Amino acid sequence: MKNIFLVSLIGLLVACGTNPPKEEIQANLQNVNGVSINSDQFNSQFKQFLHSYYDLKDAFIKEEMVAINATADSLAKQINQILIKELKSDSTQKAAQILIESIKAELIGLKGETDIEEKRKAFQMIGEQLLVLIQTVQYDNEIIYSQFCPMAMNDNGATWLSNSADIKNPYLPKTMLECGEVKDTLNNAVK
Numbered sequence: 001m002k003n004i005f006l007v008s009l010i011g012l013l014v015a016c017g018t019n020p021p022k023e024e025i026q027a028n029l030q031n032v033n034g035v036s037i038n039s040d041q042f043n044s045q046f047k048q049f050l051h052s053y054y055d056l057k058d059a060f061i062k063e064e065m066v067a068i069n070a071t072a073d074s075l076a077k078q079i080n081q082i083l084i085k086e087l088k089s090d091s092t093q094k095a096a097q098i099l100i101e102s103i104k105a106e107l108i109g110l111k112g113e114t115d116i117e118e119k120r121k122a123f124q125m126i127g128e129q130l131l132v133l134i135q136t137v138q139y140d141n142e143i144i145y146s147q148f149c150p151m152a153m154n155d156n157g158a159t160w161l162s163n164s165a166d167i168k169n170p171y172l173p174k175t176m177l178e179c180g181e182v183k184d185t186l187n188n189a190v191k
Contacts, residue, residue, distance in 0.1 A: 036140050042086035043141045049078040050144070053130060054163055060116075060123060060170035061177070068119060069111055075126075076107045087137060099133040120171055124158045131161060131186075140188035149180035159183065 059067035087093045110122035145162045152158035152171035167180040
């Protein structure tokens, strides 16, 4: 229910905007011309956060509870360092802030769980919200793969993000490590 509300709220924020501000149109043109639409400071901090998420994914693959908790702590600290004010438009800043607050809440939930399967549920939510955040801020410094396993979460399916097209399933690492597929490739990378 919380996810439906969050996605609806973000959709409403985006849909309620009339015409995109001139600076947003120019920013999108800059990306086409080979210049990132975001500042170097934003990109640097966002990249660190994203790579910590990948570390969390790897900790789930190894099923190391200490590493999962430590990486979740690191993510929680790094998400506070992301320079939302560096984003070009107010509407993007607001939508990003909502997503960041939601990710923070899921990180707290992940850390509070003692069962690894419950931690995986929080990880799934973090990944889904992070995907929307990446799209919202138009992060364009690297290629990101959205991957999906239909067998995860008791055959309900689950997604995760990766910096590689190779499948390493964080939900079923002992039984189906390579189960899954690349569902989407986020390639906003500046050329």
